[in-house]
Amino acid sequence: MSYMNPLHPPVPSNIHSSYTALAGAYSAPASRRSPPCPAVTFDLHGAPSRGLGVLMCELLTRSGGALDCILVGANDGVGAQMSGSLGFRRVNLKILWPGYEHLDRSHPLDIYTPAGPLTRGQLAVHVAHAYARFIEELQGYPPAQHGASWRFGNGGIGFNRLMLSALWNVFDDIWLAEVVVDFR
Numbered sequence: 001m002s003y004m005n006p007l008h009p010p011v012p013s014n015i016h017s018s019y020t021a022l023a024g025a026y027s028a029p030a031s032r033r034s035p036p037c038p039a040v041t042f043d044l045h046g047a048p049s050r051g052l053g054v055l056m057c058e059l060l061t062r063s064g065g066a067l068d069c070i071l072v073g074a075n076d077g078v079g080a081q082m083s084g085s086l087g088f089r090r091v092n093l094k095i096l097w098p099g100y101e102h103l104d105r106s107h108p109l110d111i112y113t114p115a116g117p118l119t120r121g122q123l124a125v126h127v128a129h130a131y132a133r134f135i136e137e138l139q140g141y142p143p144a145q146h147g148a149s150w151r152f153g154n155g156g157i158g159f160n161r162l163m164l165s166a167l168w169n170v171f172d173d174i175w176l177a178e179v180v181v182d183f184r
Contacts, residue, residue: 034084037169039178042124043072053163053180056128067121074124079117084169091173093127095134099147105134109175127164127177135159157181 042054054071068074082091089112095105107130111118118126135152143151150157163180170176 034086034172036171037082037084039169040078040082040120040123040167042120042164042166045070045072051165053165053178054124055160055182056131056162056164056179057160059124059128059164060132064121067124071121071124074119074121076120077117078120078123079111079113082111082118082123082167082169082175084172086172088173091175093130093167093175093177094170095130096176097134097138097147098150099143100138100141100150101147102144103138103141105137106174107133123167124164127167131162131164131177131179132159 041050043050044052044054058070059067062070083089090108090110093107093109095107097103109118109123109126109130111123113122138152152158161182163182164177165180166178167175168178
């Protein structure tokens with residue numbers, strides 16, 4: 001059923017104008033999207049294969065010199081790699097966890113220090129600290145029903161079971177951690 005305006009006859013389609021008063025009223029900002037940076041990986045010296053990650057609790061208990069012994073490429077300056085083509089000096093680590101999607105968290109990470117770009121070891125420690133803070137924040141919040149098996153503490157997953165495997169650049173200055181849970 002079409003609407004007929006009783007005050008005005010319909011305009012024939014052959015004389016419709018393409019003019020609109022809204023043309024130019026809004027122009028989308030130019031995209032500054034940078035191509036994704038390569039993933040930053042975290043591998044344990046002597047592990048049977050790559051991609052298994054490093055226990056986050058180990059990252060927080062080791063000194064800088066001890067990190068060199070356990071983390072492959074601990075002194076690599078990965079901060080420069082993470083700055084991308086737009087030259088970010090700070091990026092955001094977004095933490096999402098099954099069952100806690102409603103507690104979307106973002107942690108800023110400075111990827112340059114006065115001494116230069118952040119090293120893989122320094123970055124790993126910063127990410128481990130961010131996850132430790134995230135887990136502390138969750139203590140008062142129950143997980144959603146679909147994520148009950150992913151809850152932290154009280155018979156759930158402990159921080160000592162989290163392994164940092166990689167960081168992935170998902171958009172410009174936004175990074176997500178690939179975390180492996182050791183269920184053994």
